[in-house]
Amino acid sequence: MGRTDLVHYHFLQSPWSYLGFDRLMEIATRHGVTVRHIPLLPSDIFPATGGAPLNKRHPSRQSYRLLELERWSREFNLPLVLHPRHFPVDDRLAASCVIAARDMEVAVDGLVRTLLAAVWVEELDLADPDVLSMLIGKAGLNATEVLAKAQDRSTEKTLAEDTEAAIALGVFGAPTYVLDGERFWGQDRLDTLDKALSAR
Incomplete structure (x- = not known):
């Protein structure tokens, strides 16, 4: 059996x-x-796959989203601010930092979690380079090196290529987990992903 490939597509x-x-x-x-x-x-992703940004959705969809967020945060005992101060913002540089760290072949698990929690727990601004520098350091990485690489044209190209590849795979929202080419959309499909991994 070959090496298992598990990809985490996320916003x-x-x-x-x-x-x-x-x-x-x-x-x-x-x-x-x-x-x-x-x-x-x-x-x-949304324009290419028929999705709509949050502020363009019907009020009934927006209100149900909040209800579900409250339910899931209670279910897993995870803190979550429903209306964070800095949401939404332009997070292109933040995404580029993850790509930069990944391409530098350093572990990015901690960085991704730190950035996600920065929005939904700490209410920090992912569009602010100073905030990003602090968060990258908090994740144990070299902020100067990661930010420099993040602003390189090659990283911008990688982001575009990753987006094209995701759309080609059928990714239309986040999180999407892709296990050896099989898609699992949404954090509420993690039990199904777990079972799929157990069957391998």
Whole structure:
């Protein structure tokens, strides 16, 4: 049997990506699988796949989203601010930092979790380079090196390529977990992902 490929497509400003992150990593660790973290931008994914940004959705959808967020945060005993001060913001640089760290071949698990929690727990601004520098350091990485690489044209190209590849796979929202080519959309599909890994 070949090496298992588990990809975590996420939006850094997705509360669902935040809510699912710890469970994803626990499942992956238990199965001895490495997770490849690929950040995407809803502003790129939604127009290409028929989605709508939050402020364009019907009020009934928006209110139900809040109800579900409260339920899931209670279910997993995870803190979550329903209306964070800095949401939404332009998180292209933050996503580029994850790509930069990944391409520098350093572990990015901690960075992804730190950035997700920064929005939904700490209410920090992912568009602020100074905030990003602090968060990168908090994750144990070299902020100067990561930010420099994040602003390189090659990283911008990688983000575009990752987006094209995700759309080609059928990714339309976050989080989406792709196990050896099979998609699992949403943190509420993690139990199904766990079973799929157990069957391998």
